[in-house]
Amino acid sequence: MKLTPVVCLIVILGLLQSVSLWAQEAQPLQANAAVEVQVERLSTQLRCLVCQNQTIADSHAELAQDLKQEIRAMAAKGMTDQAIIDYLVARYGDFVRYKPPFNPVTSLLWLGPFGLLLAGGFGLFVMLRRRQTMTTDAPLSADEARQVSELLK
Amino acid sequence: MKRGLIPFAIFLVVVGFLFKGLFLDPREVPSPLVGKPTPQFSLPRLDNPATIFSPKEMLGKVWLFNVWASWCGACRDEHPILVELAKTGFVPVIGMDYKDTRPEAQQWLDQGGNPYNLVAVDADGRVGIEYGVYGVPETYVIDKAGMIAYKQIGPVTYDALRDKIIPLVKRLQAQ
Numbered sequence: 001m002k003l004t005p006v007v008c009l010i011v012i013l014g015l016l017q018s019v020s021l022w023a024q025e026a027q028p029l030q031a032n033a034a035v036e037v038q039v040e041r042l043s044t045q046l047r048c049l050v051c052q053n054q055t056i057a058d059s060h061a062e063l064a065q066d067l068k069q070e071i072r073a074m075a076a077k078g079m080t081d082q083a084i085i086d087y088l089v090a091r092y093g094d095f096v097r098y099k100p101p102f103n104p105v106t107s108l109l110w111l112g113p114f115g116l117l118l119a120g121g122f123g124l125f126v127m128l129r130r131r132q133t134m135t136t137d138a139p140l141s142a143d144e145a146r147q148v149s150e151l152l153k
Numbered sequence: 154m155k156r157g158l159i160p161f162a163i164f165l166v167v168v169g170f171l172f173k174g175l176f177l178d179p180r181e182v183p184s185p186l187v188g189k190p191t192p193q194f195s196l197p198r199l200d201n202p203a204t205i206f207s208p209k210e211m212l213g214k215v216w217l218f219n220v221w222a223s224w225c226g227a228c229r230d231e232h233p234i235l236v237e238l239a240k241t242g243f244v245p246v247i248g249m250d251y252k253d254t255r256p257e258a259q260q261w262l263d264q265g266g267n268p269y270n271l272v273a274v275d276a277d278g279r280v281g282i283e284y285g286v287y288g289v290p291e292t293y294v295i296d297k298a299g300m301i302a303y304k305q306i307g308p309v310t311y312d313a314l315r316d317k318i319i320p321l322v323k324r325l326q327a328q
Contacts (some may be wrong), residue, residue, distance in 0.1 A: 020255060049287035062252070063287055066278050091285035093185040 192283035196273035231308035271297035
């Protein structure tokens with residue numbers, strides 16, 4: 001094919017079209033700043049169930065992208081944070097929340113560390129008290145007293 | 154002697170928990186959907202895109218709803234088991250082809266056999282989100298009233314069929 005002006009024009013138009021296609025794909029991100037802020041805030045609070053130890057914001061798993069898109073759609077409809085979280089919890093369970101709610105199932109998770117701290121503190125207290133009574137009477141023998149005074153000379 | 158007893162007891166408790174932990178699967182997240190009605194949807198069928206499938210059509214029957222994809226490795230292990238189950242005609246199995254392309258899905262069924270009464274196509278995964286799908290394959294046991302009775306995360310194995318799914322389906326069918 002000769003590089004005639006017409007061919008050049010077609011090639012350039014083709015390139016322009018593909019550029020505009022990219023722009024279309026990126027558009028939803030810019031559509032509404034408030035929605036984006038909400039999506040960002042929520043996606044850092046929600047777990048990616050595929051990778052489990054990443055938030056939806058951090059994850060590149062396909063499901064995380066889909067969920068982000070879903071959250072974006074809900075946010076654009078004007079749903080509150082709580083309504084969106086409730087929607088996802090109804091489908092994926094409490095595990096989808098990075099900060100687990102306090103309920104009977106998670107009570108051990110929430111209270112366990114404090115319980116351990118209390119038990120440890122109590123144990124330490126008891127041990128120190130016992131040690132105090134153990135160390136009170138240890139009088140030196142006459143021989144030891146002489147050794148000490150010799151050393152301190 | 155007595156002093157060492159308490160740390161040893163704590164050690165045993167920790168070992169107990171860790172040992173139990175060895176047999177837990179962190180991927181098995183309990184589904185909040187168990188005991189709830191099946192999320193409704195209308196999706197085109199794989200064999201005929203003009204025909205729509207909706208779970209309402211299955212009311213009055215106990216059925217399995219199996220989410221699969223041709224790109225999914227674990228589905229390959231599961232597929233022959235489903236084919237075998239389907240041959241017995243014990244329970245209808247509806248498939249949902251999740252985030253897949255039609256030609257690849259069709260090729261998969263042509264090669265491995267088709268255990269499904271019909272397959273609905275969830276090309277963009279939106280219905281998957283309604284069902285809380287996060288790892289394919291997943292299989293739901295749905296009762297006559299359209300309630301989700303059980304969710305199998307990961308492939309359906311012979312053990313899962315024998316110990317959980319078949320007894321449950323029998324019980325639900327008798328209701």
